[in-house]
Amino acid sequence: MASSPSTSDDILDSLKKNVDPTVLSERDAAMRKRVAKQYEKAQNQLRNLVNANSTLPVTISFINIDGAKNTRTGFLRKVLEQTFAESKGPGFTLEDALRELRRDCNTFYKFGIFHPPTLYIDSAGKRDGKTMLKAEISLRELPRFTLKTGTDMGNTEGSGYPEGSGYLSLTYRNMFGGAESLNGYASTGTRTRSAYELNFQAPINANPDLILETSGYASTRSHQYYSSHEEVLRGGKVGVKWGEHETGYTGVWRQITGLAQEASPTIRGDAGDSVKSSLWHAFTRDRRDSHLLPTRGWMVKSESEVAGWGGLGGDVAFWKNEMETQVAAPLGASGVSVSAGLRGGLLYPLCLGVGDNRKPPQPSRINDRFRLGGPTDVRGFKECGLGPRHGNDSVGGDIYMAGGASIYFPLPKVGPEKPLRLQAFVNSGRLVGLQGLAEDSGDVNSSVAGALKELGNGLPSVAAGIGLVYAHPIARFELNFCLPLVKRSGEKGRKGLQLGIGINFR
Template sequence: MPSPGGSGDDLFESLRNADPKKLEAQERAAREREQEQNARAHAQLKELVGSNSTLPVTISSIRLIGAEKTRRSFLDRLFDPILSANRDRPYTLSEALQEVGTATDKLRRFDIFHNGLAMFIDKPSPTIPSSTPTDIDIYIKASERGPVVAKTGTDLGNVEGSAYGNLLWRNIFGGAETFSFNASAGTRTRSAYQGVFEMPILSDPDKTLSIDALRSSTLKPWANHEEALNGVGVKYNWATKGGTRHQIGYTGQRRQVTGLGQNASPTVRNDAGESVKSSISHTWVADQRDHPFLPQSGYMFKTISEITGWGPLRGDVAFWKSEVETSASTAIPIPGIKDASGVSFTSGFRAGLVYPLPLGFGSSAQPSRINDRFQLGGPTDVRGFKMGGLGPRDGPDAIGGDIFAAGSANLLFPVPTIGKDTPLRFQVFGNAGRLLALKDKGDNTQKKVYSTIAQLADGAPSLSAGVGLVYAHPVARFELNFSLPLIMRKGEEARKGLQFGVGINFL
């Protein structure tokens, strides 16, 4: 039926004859009016809270607008605990908004909604008999992210180039569950496929459970072999109120040392073939740095502990493996400059130990395999040396060690023509490290470990120094350095000159 005052044909005719610039101006004016209204409402809310912050209120309901695929039971665990019906005393207005803001921040951290969650306050309808003058309804406006994200690209890393593809499926069952699948192929990691299913526990973004499966084939030219790996794992992650993070998990892997080079050493040939690893691990991280890749202040402390093959774990390798890593950064003020100068000093230290254990119950401890030993040297730890350039060798192969310690000192300062507000820095660095294998002689494992640890202080460590450029990209740190080895032991392989490194964890 035609609308009053004109026909449907008249309406379409007016649209055809409309000036596009005029329509665009009208739409722009409408958007501006909406922005002004939102700004006015925000100012009114701020004024209301400021003048009534101690006013007693009762939260009668919390409603999330735009959560079409998110499960109601998942949201109830977030918001039910802060409803006034579950408290023994009323909120003040500021307390109520703070509690809802905390819950909204948790919702944001699940990464299933777009940024820009908005919160509004309203009074319940006066037609509701149970409503009181102090009742408020809280509305949270949200927009869900797309469920599936796919991405492809290329990476240039530590002496390796690769192509990758990532697939992410969000909010699978409406409770912020995710499934990610990653596939890559490169010059060193021939192929790698990993699938991870992760879900929050009790609607808490700080507590997650994950199940993963991995299959990879990696070329290890420093030891003339290739390692094929198939594994599954279950991990539980949680964070404390103090800001530390924990992970405990179980991993089962079938490893194969294969693709031996023609000049592979007897040590590599002896470890060739399959081995089964069954382990429980725990990781603890306390990170108080102001930036993960280019810190100006703060510290980081990390420990990794792993028990493999001991007691009921079985498999065919058994050991306790422990690593510790720490770093600290401080800004260096320059006299006469009021603001931060951008100059900083960072020091780091890493150490690790592989302690042989009896396999199962009642057997004797066996020497470690090449799969499980530490490697040291390269552009992300002891610069100025090749990958695996430090430590024990058998002919042309770096066979790794059971005990290591390494340290670094880095002075970073802005590039003069660019300034301190960019992620680009010059650096001057010094690195030192030592990697040792347990002695085979003797049956007392404890004595062998203690005597090997004592050797770390026997003489100067391998040492290098250099200068370079550092770029802190949002997802990784890039370094291009000129390195000069200063002290090296017989058989170690240095790398004098330019060295390029990419990673998220540098010494």
């Protein structure tokens, strides 16, 4: 007599209840192991098949894109057109086809609007002695809108006047179906009273390595901790990124305001409005294994800016350049590593305007000068503690040199694979202003020569110390015991514990 469905279900439930959970777990583990072995076997077979047929003449007849529902068809075709063109050429093989299709998948991923793509390839017969291939690239789009809120800790000493802020960030991806993005950002905090930015980016000619960027921003930031004033910025920029280069134009209205009662004459002299109109270029080549805690590799970086020269306009004119290099290397297989860096900068005043409106070079403003010192810059000194001062105010300088070296040790019972290290370091720096340049007279070249001579006059400021370093994926944290060894007159050292939090440590 046949049992009813309900009776069968009861019997199965009863049998399941009588099975030891440990046995079920072991069976599941064995099943997963068999599946993993089958997958590995299939991958090996596919790899062997490809290797055996890598020189097989092929052509790509069809590529299907699946899952890109918010992306323009013309944009997708632009990415694939090189692959189709290459596949029609003589001597195109299966190995070439796989390389081109993988490059297409990598290109789609680099746009920042898709999860990692999946590639499928199959044969579609033969024609003219070549195997026809059909491919499918499966894409899964990231959410078009992303909203984030949280708190930031900027480059800071962590004492006295720490930089903390709350922020709101909104991203609109793939805005017009061509990997464009619109990013809005707003924050408020202790030093940065308020900051707002709206940024638009779009790839040029469907190339993820050629990006057009334009943005507008406004901010109010307090410098009272070291320089008795606040700075208000309102401006915009437009630029192009390609490979390791970035260039563009910036126009910004600056205000020196909120002066403290004890503000120095230098700060008061630069108070008020200023307009900067400049062209800039940046180059970065980074071969380090980590920008937060490198253990091997090297980096070189250059930033140049020309403001107010010729027909650029604005009311400041200068050429400003900074160069930086860093190298890191492991010491054997113990997890110990060393890093060393050197950097320098020059601000060279230029004539403002052209023709009858041309003005002679003017001394630099506090907005544009270099600053030096701090836990993420030259450890063992207060933020902006190096260089020229007027009263209690740091007023910045026009030429600087700085460098340092660190040795990193893995902590006992932690291991070298963890981003936590004990460091010993020594660093130094010197910042000077131009000598003898007045608003109505003075030779720039002789002023620069005098500043360079002063830069090499005597020892630079030097500090050494030991501490702990933790490289979080978002920021680097340091807690160091610092000892200033050489401190020039008027400069602000910091003996004892110093906390540094930031993303750019030098």
